[in-house]
Each structure stands twice: as C-alpha cells, then as structure tokens.
Amino acid sequence: DVQMTQSPSSVSAAVGDRVTITCRASLGISSYLAWYQQKPGKAPRVVISGASTLQSGVPSRFSGSGSGTDFTLTISNLQPEDFATYYCQQANRFPITFGPGTKVDIK
C-alpha cells in the first residue's frame, strides 16, 4: 500500500494567518492527490483534487501543489470556518489511502 504521511499533525494559527500542510507519499503518485477538510461530526469535504485543482465552491485562499511524492496544501488568510482537520488522499494505486490528518486549530 502507498503510505501517506502528513506534517505537522497539528498547527495553531490565528485568523488571517497563512498555513501550509505537507503530505508525503511512500511511492510516486504523480498528481493523483486530493485534500479533504473535515469538521467535527461532519463528513469530509473535498477541497483540492489532482493535487492543485480547486473544487467548485471552495474559496480561492485554498491552493495545492506538488507531484510525485511531495505535496502541499496552503490556506492563505485563514478564516474562522477553516479551522478543521485536513486529510490528503492518494488515488494512484489501490487501495486508496489517506494521510493521518492535520488539525488546524485556533491560536
């Protein structure tokens, strides 16, 4: 299986900050990488697919980059509704696997 790791596991930030989350795959996965946002008690919501394609309805302060094994999710100008846990997910090889998550909370 492709192992996904994320760093940091948690980050404290203030409204207006810029936050960067890193995801690393144990094997090259091209650009088959998605990012999900999950709030407590809610289902995940996809924010980025194809490593850098912003999903419909997702604010432009979210951006994704990377290919191969190293990827980043950046949230610029952090807003109160962005405090959540973020997961990366690879879809290059079966089984589909997720990273362990990065919790973004309020400083």
Place this chain on the structure above:
Amino acid sequence: QVQLQESGPGLVKPSQTLSLTCTVSGGSISSGDYYWSWVRQHPEKGLEWFGYIYYSGATFDNPSLRSRATISVDTSKNQFSLNLSSVTAADTAVYYCARWVRGDYAMDVWGQGTTVTVSS
C-alpha cells in the same frame, strides 16, 4: 443536487455481519461518470477506504478488508451496499458512503455518516 444517505443498524453483535445501504437521491447511480464508495473512520482516527463499485457491478476493493467486505449495487433502487462479516469491536466506526468522480480521483459527495458500534 445529488445526496447520499446511509442506513443500517447502529449496533451489531460481535461475529455477526454488518449490512449498510446507501441511497442515492437527486441523480442516477447508473451514471457512468462515477463510482460509489464506502469509507470508515474509527473514533478520533483517520479514514479507511473499503472500496468502490461501478453501476455495472464492477468493484475495486481494499485487499486488507476483502476477505470480510462485499460491496454490491442495486440500480433499480438507486442504492449500493456494504456487507462486513465477522465483525469485532475493531469495526466500531463511523461509516460513510461517497461518490467517487472518475477522472477526478476524489470523492465529491458524501453521506452524513452512520455510527456503528460492535458490542454484545
């Protein structure tokens, strides 16, 4: 817009089979643009993919769960299902169904999730 809704028992006894159904509304499960997935999340833990199924019945699953998990589809009811046999306490989790977009390699619509507890 498409909505997904999981249904099934909230409590299952150890060694029994867990059966969950996902009902798709606002769209057809027979659309060729999507696969239909199951994902679970253990308490305070990350996400685990079971597999997905095409409307034709073709499935792509997680080898680590294959011996116990079966995904099926009923196009006449616009539903797909997950059966998980020989459950243990380790199968206690929130179970989600989700729509997988072909070519996008991500799940864009999710059910609200259903909590399943395995306990005698």
